Amino acid sequence: MKKVAALLALVLAAAVLVACGDDDGTTAATTSETATGGDTAGGGGGSTVEFVAAPDGGLAYTTEEVSTKAGDVTIDFDNQQALIHDVAVEDSDGNDLGKTAVISDSSASATLKNLKPGTYAFYCTVPGHREAGMEGTLTVR
Numbered sequence: 775m776k777k778v779a780a781l782l783a784l785v786l787a788a789a790v791l792v793a794c795g796d797d798d799g800t801t802a803a804t805t806s807e808t809a810t811g812g813d814t815a816g817g818g819g820g821s822t823v824e825f826v827a828a829p830d831g832g833l834a835y836t837t838e839e840v841s842t843k844a845g846d847v848t849i850d851f852d853n854q855q856a857l858i859h860d861v862a863v864e865d866s867d868g869n870d871l872g873k874t875a876v877i878s879d880s881s882a883s884a885t886l887k888n889l890k891p892g893t894y895a896f897y898c899t900v901p902g903h904r905e906a907g908m909e910g911t912l913t914v915r
């Protein structure tokens with residue numbers, strides 16, 4: 775379990791770094807906007823996409839094709855397996871855009887800021903899982 779804890783710590787550290795980098799630390803109360811980036815192009819809300827690890831315990835999500843609209847996209851991931859999984863998203867150049875925590879028997883979410891229209895890949899970062907088929911395509915319109 776040490777390894778999992780270390781991984782979680784890394785993910786949390788990365789999340790903190792991202793959170794700090796996004797707004798240059800200027801979250802002062804000059805506006806009533808929350809820290810979820812109400813000033814992104816396209817404005818207004820953001821969307822949520824749901825991912826579920828295969829209930830049969832297989833190395834797969836229940837869907838291989840997901841689409842959503844451009845802007846901030848929240849990933850809701852439900853993993854009721856005893857096996858650990860996460861959901862990561864990368865662009866067509868392989869750049870990592872964000873991921874949920876690695877979890878088992880629970881759910882997690884992550885927000886990808888200001889996604890542009892295009893085709894992205896989502897996958898599980900646990901070694902061997904993506905190769906086994908735990909991946910799919912996220913289309914942003």
Ligand SMILES: [Cu+2]
Binds near residue numbers: 859900903908
């Ligand atoms: Cu996995």
